[in-house]
Amino acid sequence: MFGIFPSARLKPSPYYQATVTAGVTSFTVYNNMLMPTGYGNPEPEYWRIINGVSQWDVACERQVQLRGPDASKLAQILSPRDLSICKVGQGKYIPMCNHDGVLINDPILLKLDEERYWFSIADSNIWFWAAAIAAERGLKVEVSHPDVSPLAIQGPKAEAVAVALFGDWVKDLKYFWFKETTLHGIPMVVARSGWSKQGGFELYLMDSARGTELWNIVNEAGKPWDIGPGNPNLHERVESGLLSYGGDTDQHTNPYEVRLGKYIDLQVADDVIGIQALRRIHAEGPKRHQLGIKFEGDQPNPFGFAWEPVFQHGIKVGDLTNAVWSYRLQCNIGFTLISTRAQPGDTVEVQRASSWVRGTLCELPFL
Amino acid sequence: MFGIFPSARLKPSPYYQATVTAGVTSFTVYNNMLMPTGYGNPEPEYWRIINGVSQWDVACERQVQLRGPDASKLAQILSPRDLSICKVGQGKYIPMCNHDGVLINDPILLKLDEERYWFSIADSNIWFWAAAIAAERGLKVEVSHPDVSPLAIQGPKAEAVAVALFGDWVKDLKYFWFKETTLHGIPMVVARSGWSKQGGFELYLMDSARGTELWNIVNEAGKPWDIGPGNPNLHERVESGLLSYGGDTDQHTNPYEVRLGKYIDLQVADDVIGIQALRRIHAEGPKRHQLGIKFEGDQPNPFGFAWEPVFQHGIKVGDLTNAVWSYRLQCNIGFTLISTRAQPGDTVEVQRASSWVRGTLCELPFL
Structure with missing residues (x-):
């Protein structure tokens, strides 16, 4: 360290x-x-x-705050989840996408009043993003980082x-x-x-x-x-199957690959960023999915800073995006972002930092 | 540590x-x-x-790469510095601003060919920013993070x-x-x-x-x-007076406050992001400026993670944004972002982590 x-x-x-x-x-x-x-x-x-x-x-x-008469409009433009039923005092988990349907954050949206929202953000500059869209679309909304x-x-x-x-x-x-x-x-x-x-x-x-x-x-x-x-x-x-944006995702990851499809409402308006790409991805079906892996062995084998390649029958099929010792399961577990050809129950081999380790794929969460 | x-x-x-x-x-x-x-x-x-x-x-x-027939157009839209004279094989230092003229990065732009540019970026998500603008303006350009x-x-x-x-x-x-x-x-x-x-x-x-x-x-x-x-x-x-975006700047800093006015060309086209705000800021004159400070005392006094308040005649006039022991000057030096009422030669007091320390303001760079 x-x-x-x-x-x-x-x-x-x-x-x-x-x-x-x-x-x-x-x-x-x-x-x-x-x-x-x-x-x-x-x-x-x-x-x-x-x-x-x-x-x-x-x-x-x-928090990225949207405030002003067009705050509701901007919140929906940034969210491929239908916000029409979101009430003041309610939060919503939002997979936020770019125009290509790539996940760029997964904030909690808090509706403070009809003209004020917070996106409680994961690790990326949504202030930039929201301010760019607001200015380019000429919306009457102030985008700021409140205290x-x-x-x-x-x-x-x-x-x-x-x-x-x-x-x-x-x-x-x-x-x-x-x-x-x-x-x-x-x-x-x-x-x-x-x-x-x-x-x-x-x-x-x-x-x-x-x-x-x-x-x-x-x-x-x-x-x-x-x-x-x-x-x-x-x-x-990891035991609970919670996604870490930026850790478990890359610059090509869409919400359907990482179990967030249920938070996408494909019928939202066409001006919602990414919705057209998401409709296409949904129709075609994602190429990768996120599965758990339970490793063989009974000693903790910590993860480093980089994804580790996952192989099946000698061919790279995906990546291990995190790994940890499960105190409750008493084995090493992790998330894979892996070809949809690989399925729960399959045995795979992972090139860990120290050695090759075998594991079995499973659905998430573990617990 | x-x-x-x-x-x-x-x-x-x-x-x-x-x-x-x-x-x-x-x-x-x-x-x-x-x-x-x-x-x-x-x-x-x-x-x-x-x-x-x-x-x-x-x-x-x-690197944030712009590639495609509209790459030149997007590069200029993102740059309040005139790129019309930038040649293939040439790099340019660019203060990049948002629509309000706030500094959001200070990359080196490399023009690889007429349809390919790299922004070699400081510490903020310009991939997001550039991709948002490209998509919103319907430009034919791919924005990516190349290897x-x-x-x-x-x-x-x-x-x-x-x-x-x-x-x-x-x-x-x-x-x-x-x-x-x-x-x-x-x-x-x-x-x-x-x-x-x-x-x-x-x-x-x-x-x-x-x-x-x-x-x-x-x-x-x-x-x-x-x-x-x-x-x-x-x-x-610090001795050389080099700016650190995000360290020496905040969410309100414009290029004129931090000695980057010479890289702004106010006559660029109106569709360049931030140029209208920059014209206004230039006409009104900035409220803060960046000055050096030489501290009294002959022992190193390291800086932490937060700006430290600068006072003059008992009133807060700005912030110390970095501080370091200068091996060549044999004293502690730093940058202030401070009211334009404070001028080189003025004595100020800074609330350092350990104690109050007196210093004298000066022009940058130190060496």
């Missing part, structure tokens, strides 16, 4: 000092912001998410912590729905969401000067449930 | 293994790719660039190494001009360019499978001049 050299090109999150105090040991860079990836104890951090409750600095999920920085509370005990923080009303929040509120005077949006399958909430802090204060309030409220620091957890997300 | 957690979202460069072998100790992330930032010996690495020759993995300077990965040779002895590698013709390459060639069968473009003021070349490797091979060929050819590994050097670039 190598060091990260500091510069102002990589932004600290509002929770940066709090995570340093909590003992963060490694980061990744996401939307030009440092995101904690570990606090030195991978296995306890994993089980805390599975069995308890964990607090995460996910400020790097930056909003999510902190996630994830795990089966997250709801208890959220109730302690906000009161019983959070129990009534449906999945991806949200509400604007304050906590000790700190302005925020509280949503039932988060990048795990263990349940929880995201607190969209709306005043970056108060990051440490919010971190500590959550930590204090969570003590009865033994809350501790964590982060979007590679082991959990 | 914290560790970087590996994932396929952060790409390794084609030179990654070679830099690991060479003893890289830290990285930054730039265009979703790891870029080495040090090999464990900062001061010798600095003097190697000033007095000798250094080889750098700058594969993270990704091109620069390796820089920088320092006063770089020309001698380039001659040893390629022959005497490289001496005739003018600044920012380039030529397509091969080296031991490896396809590449050789340009006289690089992110230092010490002179040198960039080898745009066009086959990522041959990164280690190219790194080793350069290393072997450079031995008579004691070549060694290096990287875009923070100390040298």
Whole structure:
């Protein structure tokens, strides 16, 4: 593991000092912001998410705000998912595509009011993208990066912590729905969401000067449930089949290749970006699909920075896009982006960094 | 210094293994790719660039290729600098702006032929940007990320190494001009360019499978001049007044604020993105400007991840956007982005991480 050299090109999150105090040991860079990836104890951090409750600095999920009379129009133009039924206070998971139907992000869209939306984005410059489309189409909408920085509370005990923080009303929040509120005077949006399958909430802090204060309030409220620091957890997300845009996708990946077809509404208007390409791709059927792989062997075999080639009968059929030791399955598992000729149950061989390893393809998720 | 957690979202460069072998100790992330930032010996690495020759993995300077009958048209639409006089084989430094005249990148544009251009980009998703504009304007041009990965040779002895590698013709390459060639069968473009003021070349490797091979060929050819590994050097670039997009700029920065006004041609056509805003900004005069600062004190005082506020007479007038120990000036220096009310010669106080430090503003570059 190598060091990260500091510069102002990589932004600290509002929770940066709090995570340093909590003992963060490694980061990744996401939307030009440092995101904690570990606090030195991978296995306890994993089980805390599975069995308890964990607090995460996910400020790097930056918000791209659309505001103005044409905000709804622009939101739909950018989203090949039908937003006509999206209500104020509701979030929607959106596979965002370019004109060729290539996936360029997979944000959560939050509808704050009829003229204000946030795209809570994965790791790519959607500010650029949305602003380019808005300006080129002459829409009356301001596209900006507001001062909003999510902190996630994830795990089966997250709801208890959220109730302690906000009161019983959070129990009534449906999945991806949200509400604007304050906590000790700190302005925020509280949503039932988060990048795990263990349940929880995201607190969209709306005043970056108060990051440490919010971190500590959550930590204090969570003590009865033994809350501790964590982060979007590679082991959990692979077991749960969650997609990582940019990690599991390349510059040719369309939503149908990575299990996102159900979020595409082909009947949306023709001015929605990518919809014509997506209709064609849907009609022809994708050439690749995303399958899981369970490896032989009983020792952890960590993944590096690059995709690893997958072979079947001596021919390259795809790539391994991530791999991790599954604490629950007690084997190495990963995602492949692979020819549709390869099917669940097939045996394949992967050229891992250290050696060739055999595995069996399967449907996702693992758990 | 914290560790970087590996994932396929952060790409390794084609030179990654070679830099690991060479003893890289830290990285930054730039265009979703790891870029080495040090090999464990900062001061010798600095003097190697000033007095000798250094080889750098700058594969993270990704290329956005425009190809097709409308490539020239799109290149000009994206560039508020007049390209009508740009010849095949010539490169141009381009402040690239959005519709509001905000700087969104500062690439080198390489004109490969009348229908093919590369933008050798700083750290932002220009692929998205260029593709959005091309599609929205219905231009016949393909926007892609080709397999091109620069390796820089920088320092006063770089020309001698380039001659040893390629022959005497490289001496005739003018600044920012380039030529397509091969080296031991490896396809590449050789340009006289690089992110230092010490002179040198960039080898745009066009086959990522041959990164280690190219790194080793350069290393072997450079031995008579004691070549060694290096990287875009923070100390040298601050002394030399080189701008770091995203580090020294924010979401409101226009080219006039950061000494790039000379690269804007206000008479370009009205369909060039941002030109109308730039004309207005130019007429009104910018509100901020970029000045150097020389600090009091004789001990290195490193910069972190965030801008630091600059005060004059107790009022915040701007930000310190970088700071570094100057080995040649033997003091701490940095860049400010500051109100035009503050002028060279003024004394200001900066709230550094550890304490308040006084400094004197000056014109850039320092050296």
